[in-house]
Amino acid sequence: MTTKPVTFRGRIREAFDEGVPIAIDRGARGHYNKRVEASAAFQEMEEMRDRARLIRAETLSKLDQYLAQFADSVESRGGSVFFAADAAEANDYVVSLAEAEKVNRIVKVKSMVTEELRLNAALEAAGMDVVETDLGEFIIQLAGETPSHIIAPVLHKNRQAVGETFAEHLGVEYTDEPTELNDIARGYLRERFLTAEMGISGANFAVAEDGAIALVTNEGNGRISTSTPRIHIAMVGMERLVRDREDLAVMFEVLARSATGQKLSVYSNIVSGPRRPGEPDGPDQFHVVIVDNGRSATLGSSVAEILLCIRCGACLNACPVYRHVGGHAYGSVYPGPIGKVVTPSLFGLEQWHELPAASPLCGACEEVCPVRIQIPKLLVELRNQTTDHMPWGLRQGVVWYARISTRPSLFRFVTRMGGWVGRVLGRDGWLRRIPFVLKGWTESRELPAPAPETFNDWWRKRGA
Numbered sequence: 001m002t003t004k005p006v007t008f009r010g011r012i013r014e015a016f017d018e019g020v021p022i023a024i025d026r027g028a029r030g031h032y033n034k035r036v037e038a039s040a041a042f043q044e045m046e047e048m049r050d051r052a053r054l055i056r057a058e059t060l061s062k063l064d065q066y067l068a069q070f071a072d073s074v075e076s077r078g079g080s081v082f083f084a085a086d087a088a089e090a091n092d093y094v095v096s097l098a099e100a101e102k103v104n105r106i107v108k109v110k111s112m113v114t115e116e117l118r119l120n121a122a123l124e125a126a127g128m129d130v131v132e133t134d135l136g137e138f139i140i141q142l143a144g145e146t147p148s149h150i151i152a153p154v155l156h157k158n159r160q161a162v163g164e165t166f167a168e169h170l171g172v173e174y175t176d177e178p179t180e181l182n183d184i185a186r187g188y189l190r191e192r193f194l195t196a197e198m199g200i201s202g203a204n205f206a207v208a209e210d211g212a213i214a215l216v217t218n219e220g221n222g223r224i225s226t227s228t229p230r231i232h233i234a235m236v237g238m239e240r241l242v243r244d245r246e247d248l249a250v251m252f253e254v255l256a257r258s259a260t261g262q263k264l265s266v267y268s269n270i271v272s273g274p275r276r277p278g279e280p281d282g283p284d285q286f287h288v289v290i291v292d293n294g295r296s297a298t299l300g301s302s303v304a305e306i307l308l309c310i311r312c313g314a315c316l317n318a319c320p321v322y323r324h325v326g327g328h329a330y331g332s333v334y335p336g337p338i339g340k341v342v343t344p345s346l347f348g349l350e351q352w353h354e355l356p357a358a359s360p361l362c363g364a365c366e367e368v369c370p371v372r373i374q375i376p377k378l379l380v381e382l383r384n385q386t387t388d389h390m391p392w393g394l395r396q397g398v399v400w401y402a403r404i405s406t407r408p409s410l411f412r413f414v415t416r417m418g419g420w421v422g423r424v425l426g427r428d429g430w431l432r433r434i435p436f437v438l439k440g441w442t443e444s445r446e447l448p449a450p451a452p453e454t455f456n457d458w459w460r461k462r463g464a
C-alpha cells in the first residue's frame with residue numbers, strides 16, 4: 001500500500017524533486033475542463049447527479065439484500081461468487097483457482113480494487129505471468145510504479161518518459177511519437193490477449209437484478225480480456241452494486257461525463273456470465289470475487305457516505321492540493337480528496353492520519369462529485385478523530401488560540417502585538433521567514449504580514 005518515503009511531507013518533496021507535479025497539473029486541468037464542458041452541454045446533468053446519489057444511497061441502505069440477489073443471479077447464469085473478507089482471502093482465492101486450472105498467462109483490465117489488494121504481486125509470487133492491458137497501467141507496470149490517478153494512472157509521465165520506458169523494458173527503439181508508442185503497445189499486448197488463459201477485471205458496477213458486471217473502458221481491452229481467455233474473474237468492491245439496468249444507465253451518464261468529459265465511454269461492456277451454448281465467444285468460466293477489505297466497517301461508520309463513490313476521479317482533477325503534489329504523494333492507491341477519506345477508512349486512521357489534514361476544505365471536490373459526496377464534511381469528521389495525532393506544537397497553538405480568542409482584552413493585546421511584528425519584520429507587506437514552531441509556514445511560501453492596525457482599532461476609529 002505504501003511507497004517510500006513514509007511521511008506525507010517526505011513524499012511531497014520526492015514528487016517535487018522528480019518534477020511530477022507539472023505533468024499532473026497539466027493533465028488534471030485538461031480532464032477538469034472537459035468535465036466542465038460536458039456538464040454544461042448536458043442540460044439534465046444536475047438532475048442526473050441527484051438521481052445518481054439517490055440510486056447509490058438506496059443500494060447501500062439495503063446492501064446485504066442486493067449482494068444476496070446479485071450472487072443468486074450470477075449463480076443462476078452459471079457463474080460462481082466468492083465473498084472475500086480481506087485482501088489475503090481475495091488473493092488466495094484467485095491464486096488457488098489459477099493454480100487449479102494450470103493458468104500461467106493472465107491479462108488484466110485496469111482495476112483499482114486489484115491495486116488495493118496487490119493482486120499482481122500475489123500472482124507473480126505464485127509464478128504467474130500477469131500483464132496489464134490498459135495502456136496507462138501497462139506503462140506503469142513496465143516502469144515498476146504505482147498509479148498516480150484513479151482514471152489516468154500514468155498522468156505523471158509525459159510521452160518522452162513513456163518512450164524511455166518502452167525502450168528500456170521492451171527492447172524497442174526510442175520514440176516519443178504517440179502513434180508509434182501506441183503501435184508498440186498494441187503489438188505487444190495482442191499476442192498476450194491471444195495466449196492468456198485467464199482474464200481478470202474489476203467492475204465499475206455490478207447489477208443485482210441480473211448478475212451482470214458493467215465495465216467501461218476507452219481502449220477495448222476490457223472486452224478482449226474478458227471474452228478471449230477461457231476464465232474470467234471479476235473483482236468487485238462490495239459497495240459497487242446497482243439495483244437494475246435502468247439505474248446502471250444513470251450511472252453511465254454521470255460517470256463518463258465526470259471522469260473524462262465524454263457523453264459515454266467508448267466501450268461500455270455488460271458481461272453476464274460464461275459463454276452459453278450457441279454463443280460465439282466468452283469464457284468457459286465466470287467467477288466474481290466480492291471484496292470487503294474494510295468496506296463493511298466503513299458502512300457502519302460516521303464516514304459511510306464515502307461508499308457512494310463511483311471512482312470517477314473528478315474530485316482529483318478539481319483539487320488544488322492533488323494538482324500541486326500529484327498522486328504518489330498520498331502514498332496510497334487512492335489519492336486526492338477521495339483517497340483522503342477512503343484510505344484512512346479502509347486501512348486505518350492510525351497509519352493514515354495525515355491525509356485528512358491535507359486539504360484546505362475549499363469544497364472544489366464536492367462541487368464536481370457526480371454523487372454529491374460531502375467530502376469536506378467527511379474530512380472534518382476524520383480530523384476530529386485524529387486530534388491525538390496532532391503535532392505537539394499545533395495542539396498547543398489550538399489550545400492557546402482558544403484561550404486568547406475567548407478573552408477580548410487579551411485578544412486585542414495580542415493582535416496589536418501582531419501589527420507591531422508586521423511593522424518590524426515585514427518587507428513590502430510580507431513575512432519571508434518566521435522562526436521556531438511556525439517556521440514550516442514560510443519554508444515554501446511567504447506569509448502576509450499582519451496589518452499595522454487591527455480591525456478592532458480601525459472599527460473603533462471609524463465609529464468615532
Ligand code: SF4
Binds near residue numbers: 311316338
Ligand atoms: S468522491 Fe465523487 S468525484 Fe471523487 S472519485 Fe468518488 S464519485 Fe468521483
